[in-house]
Structures are given as structure tokens and as C-alpha cells.
Amino acid sequence: MPQVELPPTANVSTDPSTWAHGLWFRRLFLGLLAIVVLAGLVGVFGVRSREVSAQSASGRVTLDVTYAQSARAGLDVPFEIEVHRDGGFDDDVVLLVSSDYLDLFNRNTIDPQPDSETSTAHNTRWEYAAPPTDTFVVTVDMEVQQGRHWGRSGNVAVLDPKGNVLARTSFTTWLAP
Secondary structure: OOOOOOOOOOOOOOOHHHHHHHHHHHHHHHHHHHHHHHHHHOOOOOOEEEEEEEEOOOOOEEEEEEEEEEEEOOOEEOEEEEEEEOOOOOOOEEEEEEHHHHOOEEEEEEEOOOOEEEEOOOEEEEEEOOOOOOEEEEEEEEEEOOOOOOOEEEEEEEEOOOOOEEEEEEEEEEEEO
16 A cells, blocks of 8 residues: 655644634633632532521511522431510411422421421421420421422411411522532
């Protein structure tokens, strides 16, 4: 087979602007990559929690909810509901949590377990016997379900024995893709 001789490449002219564009593109890409890595190191893409509060019109009942403001799929997230009533609780504690919000999560346990639980498409209702203290705390152990993105809003309300809302908080959890 005859050997084919290729022309030398030393005489090929190069366009200097091509090198300049490539150099700036690489610098920009590496800069953006460095920003993403630094953001990950300081926990921007992890779980960030926040607390929201509400108070009844009379000021006797206070509702505090600690929730995940941002998270990612597969991570454990905080969810704690604290109800305080000056002078203690005379009646059962009734909590209303938006079902749509709870559907984002795998709920492992609710501590303490409600005496009664009912759910509709819109709300999950937890009823507890009147606690012997001024403050009642419910902690939900949960993690974000796989394949959930963008997040959603939710709310928690404390109801009186007649079913009227005493205090309500609203919040939004953002889920990183």
C-alpha cells in the first residue's frame, strides 16, 4: 500500500480572536463552577429551616411552626408545631395541616401520636387530649420524597372546640431540583 504524505500543519494560519473567545469562555465556565462549589460548601443546597408564628385574636394562643424553607429530595427535614396557651389547655388540642404540603414528604413518626387523625384532600386533622402544661409540641419526623421538585406552600392552624380557627400560619418549602 502506498504511503500518503500529509501536508504540514505549521503553515496553517490561526485566527487570534478564536483563541481569545475560547479563553474567556473557559474563564467564565470555571468561575461559575467555582461559585456552585462554594455555594455547596456553605450549605446553600442543603436544608434550611425557618420558624413562622401566629397568635389568636385574644392573644392567649400562640402557634409556632418550624419547617424546612429549602431542601432537596431524600433529606430529613424539620417540622415542629408548638402551641402555647396562657393558663393551660381546657380542651383538646386540634391541629389542621394542609394535606397537599404533607404529601411532599415521607412521614416516619408523629410524636406524640394523635388521639384521632382524619384526612381530606385539603387538610389533615390531628386531635390530642388536653395536655397538663401551657405549651404543647408536636414533632414530625419526615424526609422529602424522591422525585419531588420545586416544593409547595402549606399551612397549620389551631382550632377551638367548635372548629373555629384560633391561629393560622402559612409557609413555603422550596425544593432544589
